[in-house]
Amino acid sequence: MKKFTSAALCLALAGPALAQAPAKPAAAKAAPVRPASKPAPKPAAPGLPPAGSEQIATAELAHFGEYQCEFGEVVTVEKTPKNEGYIDVHHKKTVTTMKPVLSSTGAVRLEDVKGRLLMLQIANKSMLMDTKIGQRLVDGCVHEKQREAASRPPSQSLGIEPKKD
Numbered sequence: 346m347k348k349f350t351s352a353a354l355c356l357a358l359a360g361p362a363l364a365q366a367p368a369k370p371a372a373a374k375a376a377p378v379r380p381a382s383k384p385a386p387k388p389a390a391p392g393l394p395p396a397g398s399e400q401i402a403t404a405e406l407a408h409f410g411e412y413q414c415e416f417g418e419v420v421t422v423e424k425t426p427k428n429e430g431y432i433d434v435h436h437k438k439t440v441t442t443m444k445p446v447l448s449s450t451g452a453v454r455l456e457d458v459k460g461r462l463l464m465l466q467i468a469n470k471s472m473l474m475d476t477k478i479g480q481r482l483v484d485g486c487v488h489e490k491q492r493e494a495a496s497r498p499p500s501q502s503l504g505i506e507p508k509k510d
Contacts, residue, residue, distance in 0.1 A: 396430020
């Protein structure tokens with residue numbers, strides 16, 4: 346009899362946990378459906394520190410315009426309208442404000458002011474990386490100036506010059 350009582354007690358205690366939650370009532374009125382429209386891109390990050398002369402000079406080295414990337418993806422790079430020395434990178438539906446930094450090899454690094462993305466521009470291609478997950482978002486991005494540099498004969502420089510102190 347004890348075994349039967351314990352089993353009954355377990356079922357009695359588990360019963361409420363096994364019961365389904367009551368269904369939520371349907372909304373009285375559905376919200377009107379609006380036609381889909383493209384959201385306006387977010388403005389540049391507010392409160393950016395003023396760019397120094399080195400940052401402004403590095404921003405001028407970046408290739409502005411459209412980049413054709415692997416798998417038919419497109420990245421667009423343009424100057425940030427209200428913040429001299431900063432650059433906006435458009436990829437898919439996101440616009441990221443970046444700070445240009447010149448590396449010791451001559452490559453231009455565009456570093457996300459929020460610390461998430463990095464665009465690396467070398468002489469013949471560029472790539473966009475997500476530094477938080479450590480992966481490339483898009484690779485093989487080529488701007489028309491990079492295409493020209495890659496088509497030069499091997500005897501000519503690719504345009505990468507080390508930083509001179």
